[in-house]
Amino acid sequence: MAWGVWCIYVLGAGVRLWLMNSSGADFIAKRVEFSTPLNSWKRVEEGVFLYSQGIPVYSGGVFHETPLCLLISSFLVKSWRAYLPLLFVACDLLTAALLAAVAASYSRKQLVEQKKNIDKYSVDALPLLLTSESLWSGVAYVSAVYLFCPYTVASCVAQTTTVFDNLVLATVLVSMVKGYSILFGGLVAVATYQSFYPVCLLVPGIISLVQEKNSISALVKPLLSFAVSLALLMMVSAEIAGSWEFLEATYGFILAAPDLTPNIGLFWYFFTEMFEHFRLFFLATFQINAFVYVLPLSIRLRRDPVLLATALLAFTAVFRSYPSLGNVGFYLALVPMWKHLHPFMRQTFIVGCMFVSTSVLGPIMYNLWIFSGSANANFYFAVTLAFNTAQIFLVTDLLFAYVKWEYQLTHGSKIEVDGSPGRLTLQ
Template sequence: MSLVYKCVIAGLVRYWLIHIDYWQTIANRVEIATPLNSWKRLIEGVYLYDNNINPYEGDSFHESPLMLLFFHFVMKKTPYILPLLFTIFDLTTGLLLYKTSKSFAQMFKESQDKVKDDINADSKSMLLSNSKLNEAPEYVLSVYLFNPYSVLNCAGMTTTVIQNLLVAASLWGASSGYRILACAFIALATHQALYPVLLIVPIAILLADINKGCNKCSYIRTLLVFVLCWGFLIYFSAYIMDGSYKYVYNTYGFILAVPDLKPNIGLFWYFFTEMFEHFRLLFVCAFQINALVLYIVPLTLRFKKEPVLLATVLIALSAIFRSYPCVGDVGFYLSLLPMWKHLFTFMQQKFIVGCAFIITSALGPTVWHLWIYSGSANANFFFGVTLSFATAQIFLVTDLLFAYIKREFTLKNGSSRQIDGKPAKLVLR
């Protein structure tokens, strides 16, 4: 199927889902909409702003002022194009990921050629051919366009669609060597959802590798451009809100403090519902350190030569451990996995993870109905499903990392196993 046909079919499916009678049900599902990205809360914030009421005075609106201004303009001028706009945004995300993966495939080819002489003779057959490298971008595009998580995320008209677009644009800018573009888009994504700030590390490494300059100078320049862009966005947002920085508490503060405990597919809501209040600050800090700080240093030290893998893993971890996750975040990082198709043969948990994704995706809505509407289940049932879903994602990420390490070892040491010059044998006693 050609690129145009894929985009047309995916676009028609999204546009049709937005106009069906069940759209309201899709848009309000807890797996799709959260207090941060909900379309319902967005239009409420726009309504308050249109009536000269500060939407950040209450506890219903948590988007950035830039998003508020943008959607206020669109709803006032051309509200009828909103379904088409979300569809175009999502298709653009897929195309940017396609372009990005093509650049990454070229980088894989170049790095493979550099180390070709160091690869063991037994492992020469494992080298990636041009045909295999060219297949990856097609798979990336297909997975994003037809992944049910991504499709439902767009159909629910959540602002995660825009966040995914900004992250994809930043990855494309970094893979093309455009420092200002990459930093500007990742600053916009960070300004909206905070957690994309993690991606500045792989982006800085990627830009240093592509530009082939002084690494330290390149890192500093990238970080400086990012900080300036983010600082400008914070200042401009305050300017929109008549010079007030009160919006910071209802955006960044809301993400970090987790005051709204409406159930979602994440891990925060249940823990803080059951927790004694005097322990809350301790565990909020522990959970946010886990989501924002804990993995960045060890993963960077181990995979600094693979910034693409580092970016993929950091996006996945932030999707798992953020305070208000949704299926749109999951669908985005799943679409990046085909770039690592050559690692799938080294992965041992593929079947288990695949089954867990299917089962939990089916059980989630079922258990939610039993809990909320039938009254024959309780919060423990739904949290058990979300915990299993998060566990499956963790297995997926760790399996991917171990697969990379195993392939790296095999390329260097060969695929044959011998002990004292004789073939190795596994004996069960």
């Protein structure tokens, strides 16, 4: 088993390095599905150049990374330029290892929880019970899916900063399942500082910590750590940038979405067609979609905070203003942790076909629109809309499968209503 795991990581690194040194690396780096105004390494290099020349970095509309990212990137570009591909690959390998650690800790907790509640389960729930073999195979699948998912591979080859965002998110999940309250709060602050949307992970993290430690400190420590860490990051950033101008160029840019360059998200097309006097209303409506599901999902999935965190990551990948396929690949790698729910899922074939077809048709429609002039924006947006619909189908199918599995554990597989066979439906 150990040799098999090592082979997965070596092969994953080899695929990335081979593609980075191939003729298609530049083509992938320019694809709008992977590089956005927020994560493009070309824009980072432009910001580093402006910074080295003493030109205000945030006065234009090119650079939208945080000041700390600017400082670190400046050091990397000047001193480690030749080793940058190795750095991106190493970060991806570390992310895969951290996700495997999340899956391992989660599997152990699942088995302990099952043993504790075994008396509450139905007599015919034996086939539904978790086994260590199935859970540990899911751990191997998590790292394998992350390392070989085309979305994460191409995101690494394009050298997008999403690679670093995914690494921070993986450390957030590890600290959550391990029960490190202060570290968790600080890491969520770092993730929020980088891309704003991960602030919603505070909720599943606090739920997990409170359940594990059952004390008020499990609530106070992560919140206090988050607030203090975020405040320190902001003050350091203001010192690096020389003013608070970076707020408008980073978080203001994320919230206002002024750059309507096509991507896999929903914002660009709608706001291209939007009348200006309606823009603020619909902007607020679109942005709130990334957070409106936090409360209802937290109530329903309070017994499984890791599944809650995965669902929230999926929704933010759909509803963020500048999404990329690297965001999608991250939460897709977590899905094998619920391999035991796959028999309850009913839309896997449809979702799989939608993912494959839209991933192929997206670049085709974009080239027909931009380069050939034989199509228009509607063609490309239709593909991205279908792709986001597939993501919603996947998440809802997974959540409904969890509800059915949980129900049948307690009540059995035979559902009867007034003596007649019943059917469990999602309202």
